Amino acid sequence: MLEIKNLxxxxxxxxxxxxxNLTINDGEVHAIMGPNGxxxxxxxxAICGKPGYEITDGSVTFKxxxxxxxxxxxxxxxxxxxxxxxxxxxxxxxxxxxxxxxxNSVRKYRNxxxxxxxxxxxLIRSKAAELEMDPEMLKRAVNVGFSGGEKKRxxxxxxxxxxxxxxxLDETDSGLDIDAxxxxxxxxxxxxxxxxSILVITHYQRLLDYVVPDFVxxxxxxxxxxxxxxxxxxxxxxxxxxxxxxxxxxx
Amino acid sequence: xxxxxHLDGLKFKAQFDLWGGSxxxxxxxxxxxxxxxAMAKFLQFGLPGPKMEAWKYTNxxxxxxxxxxxxxxxxxxxxETAPFESLxxxxxVFTDGFYNKATSTIESQKGVKFLSLNDYMKDYPEAAQxxxxxxxxxxxxQNLNTAIMTGGxxxxxxxxxxxxxxxxxxxxxxxxxxNKSITTKCFIDLQDxxxxxxVETFIGSDEHNYWRHHVTEAIVGKNAVLEIYQIQQESKKAxxxxxxxxxxxxxxxxxxxxxxxxxxxxRTEIKPTLTGLQSNVDLRGAFLGRNxxxxxxxxHMKHMFPEGTSDQIYRGVLDKGGKSSFQGKVYVAKDAQLTxxxxxxxxxxxxxxxxxxxxxxxxxxxxxxxxxxxxTVGELDAEALYYLKSRGLDQNAAKALLVEAFVAEVFExxxxxxxxxxxxxxxxxxxxxxxxx
Ligand SMILES: Nc1ncnc2c1ncn2[C@@H]1O[C@H](COP(=O)(O)OP(=O)(O)O)[C@@H](O)[C@H]1O
Ligand SMILES: [Mg+2]
Numbered sequence: 001m002l003e004i005k006n007l008x009x010x011x012x013x014x015x016x017x018x019x020x021n022l023t024i025n026d027g028e029v030h031a032i033m034g035p036n037g038x039x040x041x042x043x044x045x046a047i048c049g050k051p052g053y054e055i056t057d058g059s060v061t062f063k064x065x066x067x068x069x070x071x072x073x074x075x076x077x078x079x080x081x082x083x084x085x086x087x088x089x090x091x092x093x094x095x096x097x098x099x100x101x102x103x104n105s106v107r108k109y110r111n112x113x114x115x116x117x118x119x120x121x122x123l124i125r126s127k128a129a130e131l132e133m134d135p136e137m138l139k140r141a142v143n144v145g146f147s148g149g150e151k152k153r154x155x156x157x158x159x160x161x162x163x164x165x166x167x168x169l170d171e172t173d174s175g176l177d178i179d180a181x182x183x184x185x186x187x188x189x190x191x192x193x194x195x196x197s198i199l200v201i202t203h204y205q206r207l208l209d210y211v212v213p214d215f216v217x218x219x220x221x222x223x224x225x226x227x228x229x230x231x232x233x234x235x236x237x238x239x240x241x242x243x244x245x246x247x248x249x250x251x
Numbered sequence: 252x253x254x255x256x257h258l259d260g261l262k263f264k265a266q267f268d269l270w271g272g273s274x275x276x277x278x279x280x281x282x283x284x285x286x287x288x289a290m291a292k293f294l295q296f297g298l299p300g301p302k303m304e305a306w307k308y309t310n311x312x313x314x315x316x317x318x319x320x321x322x323x324x325x326x327x328x329x330x331e332t333a334p335f336e337s338l339x340x341x342x343x344v345f346t347d348g349f350y351n352k353a354t355s356t357i358e359s360q361k362g363v364k365f366l367s368l369n370d371y372m373k374d375y376p377e378a379a380q381x382x383x384x385x386x387x388x389x390x391x392x393q394n395l396n397t398a399i400m401t402g403g404x405x406x407x408x409x410x411x412x413x414x415x416x417x418x419x420x421x422x423x424x425x426x427x428x429x430n431k432s433i434t435t436k437c438f439i440d441l442q443d444x445x446x447x448x449x450v451e452t453f454i455g456s457d458e459h460n461y462w463r464h465h466v467t468e469a470i471v472g473k474n475a476v477l478e479i480y481q482i483q484q485e486s487k488k489a490x491x492x493x494x495x496x497x498x499x500x501x502x503x504x505x506x507x508x509x510x511x512x513x514x515x516x517x518r519t520e521i522k523p524t525l526t527g528l529q530s531n532v533d534l535r536g537a538f539l540g541r542n543x544x545x546x547x548x549x550x551h552m553k554h555m556f557p558e559g560t561s562d563q564i565y566r567g568v569l570d571k572g573g574k575s576s577f578q579g580k581v582y583v584a585k586d587a588q589l590t591x592x593x594x595x596x597x598x599x600x601x602x603x604x605x606x607x608x609x610x611x612x613x614x615x616x617x618x619x620x621x622x623x624x625x626x627t628v629g630e631l632d633a634e635a636l637y638y639l640k641s642r643g644l645d646q647n648a649a650k651a652l653l654v655e656a657f658v659a660e661v662f663e664x665x666x667x668x669x670x671x672x673x674x675x676x677x678x679x680x681x682x683x684x685x686x687x688x
Contacts, residue, residue: 050637076643088638092656092663101652102642109643141656158642 001026001197002047002166007058009039009046016042018222019058024166027194031208031233032201034219035241040201041085043219044170047199048082049075062166076102077109079165081158083172085201087151090142095154098142099124099161106162127160130190132183148175156187167191168199173207185210205237220246257297258312260395263432264294266321267398273323275349275401276372285383289397296391308576308608309518309547313490318430319462321399325427327351334452334482337669340416341365346423348401348433348463362412362445368403368436379405382438382468392494396434396466403436408445410472417448417480417667424454424486428461439469441477443500448478450670453493455486455513462490469497471505473527478506480670482677485514487542494520501527501556508665509536510674511546512681522551525559525587534563537658537674539681540573541605551580554587554617561591566661567598568654569605576608579624585616594624599631599657601650651682 002024009017016039024030034040045053047060049072060067062078070078090098104114115123128135131153143151152172159167169188173181188198188211200211208216208230216232217224218241225246226232236244253259267290276282301310325347341358343365344351350367357365372379382405383397408414422435441447453463463485471477477497485491491514499505511517523532538546552561567575577596598607609626631653639649658678665671 048641050641051633071645072637072640073643073645073649076641082641084638084641088632088634090635090638090653090656092660093652098639098642098652101644101648102639105643105645105648162642 001063002199003059003061004047005059005061007043007046007060008056009042010054010056011042011052015056016222017046020219020223022217022224024197024199026197027192028215029192029198029200029211029213030215030217031213032199032217032219032224033203033233033236035246038219039222040219041170044082044085044168044199044201047075047168048072048080073105074109076162077106081162081164081167083152083155083159083167083169085170085174087143087155089144089146091144093142094139095142096124096138099158102158103161124157124161127157130160131156131187133157149177149180152176152184153180156184160187160190165195166197166199168201170201171203172200173202173204181207182210205233208233218244218246253297254295254391256300256302257391258300258315260294260297260391262315262319263395263399264290266432270321270323271398274321274399275369279372279376281376281380282372285380286398289394293391293394293398298395299391305549305578308574308578309516309545313516314462317460317462319432320430322347322401322427322431322433325349325425327353328425334421334454335419335450335669335673338417338419338450340414340418342419342421343367343404344421344423345402345435347425347428347431348422348435350402350404358415360412360415362409363414364405364407365418366405368400368405368438371405392464392492393466396436396464399432400434400436403438405438406440406447406449408441408447408475410442411444412442413446414448417450417670420449420451422451422453422463422465424456424459424461426459428455429459431461433461433463435464436466437468439467439477441469441471441475443472443474445472445475447476448480448667450480450667452482452484453491453513454484455489458488459486460488461486463492465493467493467495467497469495469505471497471499471503473501474503475500476504476506478667479508480665480667481507481509481519482673483509483511483513483517483519484677485517487513487515489514491517492520493518495522497521497523498526499523499530499532502529502531503527504531504533506533507535508662508670508674509548510677511536511538511548512677513544514546515543516545516547518547518549520549520551522553523561524553524555525561526555528556529558529560530556531559532561534561535565535661537566537568537661537678538575539568539658539678540575541570542572544572545574547576547578549578549580552582552592554581554583554590554592557587558589559587559591561593563594564661565596566658567596567607568658569598569600569602569607571602571604574606576610577626578610578612580612581614581622581624583615583617583620583622588617588619590617590620590622592620592622596626597657598628599654600628601631601654651679654682655679
């Protein structure tokens with residue numbers, strides 16, 4: 001599904017990713033862990049086409065397409081979703097209008113007609129309920145005045161509405177209390193199926209207790225330095241990066 | 252004689268000498284005299300010039316270099332679209348500045364007197380003269396307006412009376428407006444505890460070249476509420492100047508909303524004076540400019556009594572070739588203790604070739620007051636733009652959604668739903684129009 005080869009990314013003239021390789025097949029859940037500043041968010045932005053993240057070498061291929069040629073909006077249209085580490089506040093744009101615009105944009109990209117207003121409202125209500133979000137929040141401006149946890153939950157509502165093929169979730173678990181973590185994890189697990197894949201970026205093992213990954217990678221020094229199964233995350237939690245011979249501030 | 256930093260008004264004098272006697276109601280001796288005197292006062296000063304701080308961003312020199320002759324009549328067969336199908340209530344139409352009786356519908360209501368200014372001058376000459384005497388503020392443009400006005404209305408609302416519905420005022424134009432001055436004046440007087448909403452639209456047709464000058468003189472009595480909603484969609488070649496002077500009495504509330512989209516030059520002046528304890532003024536507006544539009548909003552808030560509140564929110568969106576300025580002057584008299592005066596002007600620049608100017612001016616003579624002001628000029632938030640794009644919106648759609656939201660916030664507290672929706676619809680239409688190269 002996603003194939004990243006020898007990816008080099010610079011931000012503000014600084015080399016952040018230096019030859020990263022990662023392959024995610026259909027139906028797989030991958031977790032990426034790594035010290036602060038290692039370049040995890042940079043990787044998610046590079047996959048999702050954020051301006052300012054300059055790809056100086058390497059390739060990103062999604063479903064056989066050269067992803068680097070596509071605009072951010074087109075990548076969303078192809079079925080990739082980015083759950084932001086720091087979701088952005090958008091004053092004056094209600095959640096519901098935002099989601100309607102998003103869904104219809106993606107449908108337009110796929111040459112599908114607009115979703116009927118009634119269907120849309122039914123869908124959004126059911127998704128908000130699944131994620132135990134107060135329906136009143138749908139009327140409020142996107143993320144404005146939301147707590148850290150509410151913002152993350154809102155990312156999950158957006159994900160379930162947009163129903164992506166690949167979800168890249170950047171520290172979706174941070175800022176969540178244990179109940180909210182559970183709700184968000186259930187949301188992620190509902191997406192799991194043989195056709196869909198998930199890349200979870202996290203600092204903590206605890207999310208991986210609920211969303212059990214098929215593969216765990218450690219990102220440091222701009223590369224994947226270690227890969228393994230779910231037990232790698234458990235070892236990391238116990239022994240720390242130093243225990244695996246990785247310097248904390250290696251980036 | 253022309254006063255310092257003013258431009259001479261001789262072109263208007265020449266026109267007035269030719270046509271002043273043929274203007275509506277000049278056949279009445281007192282009106283003729285009123286016009287003559289006002290013209291003389293105007294000529295003592297002349298037109299405000301760009302060297303005056305208040306006129307730094309709008310150069311009325313174009314009134315001298317262009318052709319803005321007086322118009323003594325109009326066939327009034329013009330653009331007859333009503334901007335609001337969904338508002339019922341009285342509707343008064345001014346075509347090329349002349350009362351258009353055929354397309355107006357004035358509904359009578361007990362305690363409400365609403366009629367054309369020209370009819371009022373004819374039928375109630377004594378009262379009308381008083382109105383003009385009371386309202387001479389000595390400014391040269393006001394005097395010019397009085398000298399050459401061709402129409403307008405008066406609205407009187409008695410104590411404890413609520414207008415049955417919002418009044419629509421439509422200013423439109425016909426081909427007669429080409430190279431003409433279109434000059435209107437109106438008076439609003441709300442007695443204590445009364446309530447009125449005015450929805451005023453300025454529409455120009457066919458890219459005609461004209462100068463429209465509209466003056467509103469209002470008094471809001473104790474505990475009364477006056478709301479004015481203006482929409483400016485003049486011809487792309489027009490010069491538009493609209494002035495509102497209002498006295499706001501004890502615990503009264505004055506709200507003024509405006510959306511400026513049209514015209515080559517627009518100047519919106521609002522001068523509220525808080526003339527009683529705890530009076531309250533809210534000014535809200537947006538101006539959208541591109542392709543040679545220049546919008547200028549000038550406000551002068553005068554707090555004369557204690558415990559008054561005023562709040563001003565203006566937002567500008569400037570695309571390629573658009574220019575704007577907001578000047579917000581706040582005066583707090585020595586006795587106006589516990590005044591609360593806020594002011595905010597944010598501008599979005601969508602192109603490098605666009606300009607937004609913002610200048611607050613606070614003159615505070617009371618020592619126990621809360622006054623705030625803030626002005627920003629910036630581009631669209633890149634993080635927000637990317638966030639929207641990551642959800643599938645393309646560049647144009649993402650941009651439009653953000654700009655729409657930016658403008659919508661100014662109008663979000665409007666309870667008159669058709670008007671709020673109209674503001675949004677017009678802003679969206681403006682956004683979807685392509686910038687001409
Ligand atoms: N916009 C930016 N401009 C300059 N440096 C940046 C920018 N964004 C991130 N960086 C730098 O890139 C490195 C990697 O950041 P990031 O990808 O956010 O790390 P992680 O998500 O692993 O904590 C850090 O050293 C950070 O300071
Ligand atoms: Mg990060």
